[in-house]
Amino acid sequence: MINPLPLCVFMLTLSGCTTAQEATDIAFLLDGSGSVTADQFTTMKTFVKNVTSALLEFDTLFAFVQYSTETTIHVNFAQFNRTGFENQVDDIIQTNRGTNTASGIRTVVEDVFNSSAGARPEANRILIVITDGQSSDASLYPTVTSLADGKNITRYAIGVGNAFSIPSALDELNSIASPPESDHVFRVDSFKALDLIATELEMSIIPTADVVVGMRLRVSSTKSLNETEIEEQVLKPFADKLRDQGITVAGIELRRVYTVEP
Numbered sequence: 001m002i003n004p005l006p007l008c009v010f011m012l013t014l015s016g017c018t019t020a021q022e023a024t025d026i027a028f029l030l031d032g033s034g035s036v037t038a039d040q041f042t043t044m045k046t047f048v049k050n051v052t053s054a055l056l057e058f059d060t061l062f063a064f065v066q067y068s069t070e071t072t073i074h075v076n077f078a079q080f081n082r083t084g085f086e087n088q089v090d091d092i093i094q095t096n097r098g099t100n101t102a103s104g105i106r107t108v109v110e111d112v113f114n115s116s117a118g119a120r121p122e123a124n125r126i127l128i129v130i131t132d133g134q135s136s137d138a139s140l141y142p143t144v145t146s147l148a149d150g151k152n153i154t155r156y157a158i159g160v161g162n163a164f165s166i167p168s169a170l171d172e173l174n175s176i177a178s179p180p181e182s183d184h185v186f187r188v189d190s191f192k193a194l195d196l197i198a199t200e201l202e203m204s205i206i207p208t209a210d211v212v213v214g215m216r217l218r219v220s221s222t223k224s225l226n227e228t229e230i231e232e233q234v235l236k237p238f239a240d241k242l243r244d245q246g247i248t249v250a251g252i253e254l255r256r257v258y259t260v261e262p
């Protein structure tokens with residue numbers, strides 16, 4: 001029994017039940033060099049479409065970039081078309097020239113993860129590089145991966161062709177990917193990369209905090225009330241009054257009772 005009850009503190013929970021999700025910007029960088037066969041390039045594009053379509057339900061934006069000797073930004077985050085992305089990927093024609101993978105990564109880090117290209121400053125950033133792993137500018141990997149780290153870009157390396165049978169190619173995938181390699185290096189025909197990214201995105205869905213209002217209520221009553229009675233006789237009628245005013249009150253609960261002498 002709480003007796004006397006000069007002052008009580010309770011919490012109101014208003015509205016609620018919505019969820020929010022962290023935004024994520026995902027850039028794909030495709031190896032369009034001549035060492036990649038036309039079939040392999042088609043498989044790369046299928047992979048890009050599969051991953052994009054599986055992650056559309058999240059708060060995601062995508063960019064599609066191809067590199068060979070030069071790098072071409074086909075679709076940046078601002079140009080990404082949620083309903084027409086399959087056409088956007090299908091429209092990418094393989095360049096078939098040299099293999100400047102590190103330079104391609106630099107272009108994505110500087111020009112695609114850039115607010116002028118529609119990148120969202122508060123978004124998580126993911127770069128997915130799809131390659132056979134035999135570049136001509138491998139000496140630049142430390143420089144470009146540290147640029148990417150400076151922008152908190154998580155890097156996945158997806159191997160096609162002989163990427164896993166030629167040791168130097170596998171080394172390149174490992175140099176491109178964020179550590180640990182076991183979580184960030186995959187074959188293009190594996191669904192593990194997609195599963196891992198989807199799991200990460202699912203974990204970033206957070207319920208919006210209810211608006212919690214704390215109030216102090218001075219009760220001038222000589223009656224002694226237990227906690228159930230306070231809820232029934234004081235708080236619920238108060239919540240009903242708020243509802244009458246058009247305020248959505250999801251719940252009301254007594255958090256703490258101070259028995260301060262008046």
Ligand SMILES: *[C@@H]1O[C@H](CO)[C@@H](O)[C@H](O)[C@H]1NC(C)=O
Nearest residue numbers: 043044046047048050188189
């Ligand atoms: C793309 O998705 C289809 C349908 O789930 C699947 O059969 C195919 O193996 C996937 N291809 C790639 C490269 O991810």
Ligand SMILES: *[C@@H]1O[C@H](CO)[C@@H](O)[C@H](O)[C@H]1NC(C)=O
Nearest residue numbers: 079080081082083084085087
């Ligand atoms: C997005 O793609 C859809 C389907 O292809 C197309 O109808 C629409 O015009 C495109 N939107 C833009 C802004 O290009």
Ligand SMILES: *[C@@H]1O[C@H](CO)[C@@H](O)[C@H](O)[C@H]1NC(C)=O
Nearest residue numbers: 109110111113114115116117
């Ligand atoms: C962002 O892109 C603009 C041009 O589109 C470029 O001038 C600027 O240097 C880029 N920002 C960074 C940080 O690279």
Ligand SMILES: *[C@@H]1O[C@H](CO)[C@@H](O)[C@H](O)[C@H]1NC(C)=O
Nearest residue numbers: 121122123149150151152153
């Ligand atoms: C990268 O992440 C760190 C730690 O969360 C943060 O302090 C920093 O501001 C981030 N940098 C950028 C460019 O978002």
Ligand SMILES: *[C@@H]1O[C@H](CO)[C@@H](O)[C@H](O)[C@H]1NC(C)=O
Nearest residue numbers: 001224225226227228229230
């Ligand atoms: C509070 O008091 C009422 C009687 O007014 C009683 O029925 C109820 O069991 C009490 N509840 C608690 C938690 O003590």
Ligand SMILES: [Mg+2]
Nearest residue numbers: 033034035099
């Ligand atoms: Mg090549």
